[in-house]
Amino acid sequence: MKVVILDDADAVASYGADIFREQLQAKPASVFGLATGSTPLKLYRELIESNQQGDISFSEVRSFNLDEYMDLPPEHPQSYRYFMDEEFFKHIDIDRSNTHVPPGNADNPLTACREYEGAIAAAGGIDIQLLGIGRNGHIGFNEPTSCLASRTRVKTLTEETIADNARFFSEGETQPQLSITMGIGTIMEARLVVLLATGESKAEAIKAMVEGPVSAWCPASALQMHPATVVIVDEAAASALSNPEFFKHIERHNQALLARIKA
Ligand SMILES: N[C@@H]1[C@@H](O)[C@H](O)[C@@H](COP(=O)(O)O)O[C@@H]1O
Numbered sequence: 337m338k339v340v341i342l343d344d345a346d347a348v349a350s351y352g353a354d355i356f357r358e359q360l361q362a363k364p365a366s367v368f369g370l371a372t373g374s375t376p377l378k379l380y381r382e383l384i385e386s387n388q389q390g391d392i393s394f395s396e397v398r399s400f401n402l403d404e405y406m407d408l409p410p411e412h413p414q415s416y417r418y419f420m421d422e423e424f425f426k427h428i429d430i431d432r433s434n435t436h437v438p439p440g441n442a443d444n445p446l447t448a449c450r451e452y453e454g455a456i457a458a459a460g461g462i463d464i465q466l467l468g469i470g471r472n473g474h475i476g477f478n479e480p481t482s483c484l485a486s487r488t489r490v491k492t493l494t495e496e497t498i499a500d501n502a503r504f505f506s507e508g509e510t511q512p513q514l515s516i517t518m519g520i521g522t523i524m525e526a527r528l529v530v531l532l533a534t535g536e537s538k539a540e541a542i543k544a545m546v547e548g549p550v551s552a553w554c555p556a557s558a559l560q561m562h563p564a565t566v567v568i569v570d571e572a573a574a575s576a577l578s579n580p581e582f583f584k585h586i587e588r589h590n591q592a593l594l595a596r597i598k599a
Contacts, residue, residue, distance in 0.1 A: 337560055338590075339567045339583040341574040345534040348568045349378030352466070352532055355566065356383055357392050359464055359528075365396035367456075369465035369523070370424070371476075372401070372416045375532050376466055377423060384427040398459050400452070402467070402476035403517035404440035406490065414504050415440060429464055438488065438516035445516060449488040453522065460466035465526035469533050472496050473541045477517035484550070484558045486519030503571035520558050529565040531556070539576035542569055547578060 342348050356379075359366050370376075386392045401416055417437040425435055434454060440480035442448035456462060467475050472494060478486065479494045493501075493513050505511045523529065533542050545556035546567065559565045573581045 337546065337562070338586075339569070339577075340587050341367070341569055341571060341577075341580050344570050345378060346463055347568060348532055348570050349382055351568050352376075352379045352530055353382035353386070355528075355530055356464065356513055357386055358454075360392045360394070363463065364393060365398075366463045367459045367461065368397060368399045368520070369462040369526055370399050370401050370420065371466045372403070373467050373468040375468040375534055377468070379532065380424045382385040383417075384424065387428040387442055392558050394428045397430055398434040398454050399436060400459070400462060400518075401435075401437040402465075402523075403515050404438040405512035406440045406445065406514035406516060406551040407512055410437070410441070414509075421583045438518075440516055444515075445490050449490070449516060452488045452516075452518075456518075456522065462526040464508045464528045465523055467523070467529060467556075469531060469532040469538055469541050469545065469556050470497055471500060471537055471541055473544050473556045475520070475523060475556045475559075476533070477515040478520050478523075478555040480555060481508055482520055482552055482555045484552055484555070487521050488516065488518050491515050491517050495588075512529050514534040524558060524562055527564065528541070529559060529562055531559065531565065531567045532569075533569045534566070536572040536575060538569075542567070542573050543576040543578075 340351060342351060401420060404416045408415040412418060425432060439448045439561060440451050469475060473479055477491045479491060493515060502511060544554040548554050548557050549558045550560050
């Protein structure tokens with residue numbers, strides 16, 4: 337697990353966006369696993385800008401989102417499909433029919449989950465999976481106690497997650513308590529995982545993910561077993577790590593090595 341600690345949320349977004357830009361230059365028909373939440377917004381804005389300037393194209397990209405609320409229609413403003421359309425897809429040259437979000441309102445969610453897994457496999461698997469992290473260490477909607485080998489399935493949200501996401505729903509509006517999410521096993525099959533976290537509220541989750549035991553109590557800790565995960569955090573999200581200086585030291589060496597290779 338590579339941990340990159342940067343000054344602020346803007347630097348986190350740029351570092352993450354560079355990974356996507358380089359991937360697109362190397363493989364225009366990439367398959368991206370995408371995430372919602374407030375954390376990846378700046379990264380999406382950077383990619384939108386690069387796309388609009390003509391530096392990168394999403395015309396051959398296929399995407400699979402991590403998760404979706406159950407029982408929200410795609411046009412509901414709090415659905416993750418709506419979020420992705422509004423915040424990303426409608427601003428870039430992606431073919432909307434190549435974008436996939438788990439169907440939260442499927443008649444048979446169990447069949448829909450199997451089909452989602454099948455669609456990812458048929459696309460050749462995910463090249464880069466983008467992730468945020470919940471305060472309780474969840475990735476996607478894989479809440480604590482999730483099976484670390486789980487596949488796409490229906491998950492019940494914890495009270496903490498429901499409370500964290502309540503800010504997006506208006507008063508009196510019914511907030512879903514169920515979701516469809518890629519499993520941890522699904523995420524672990526991505527060729528590269530890029531996890532972003534910013535702000536002090538994520539500091540304990542980042543510590544548990546990076547330093548804690550691999551445990552279903554912190555689903556993100558499974559990424560310690562992933563061969564290519566980059567965790568990009570700002571100083572605040574890194575503030576509970578025992579030895580942030582060590583990661584900065586490693587990153588300085590990595591950058592020096594990269595400069596040598598490119599020279
Ligand atoms: N299902 C999403 C996650 O994919 C996201 O990573 C997390 C953190 O969201 P935020 O980035 O807004 O803190 O919350 C949600 O519950």
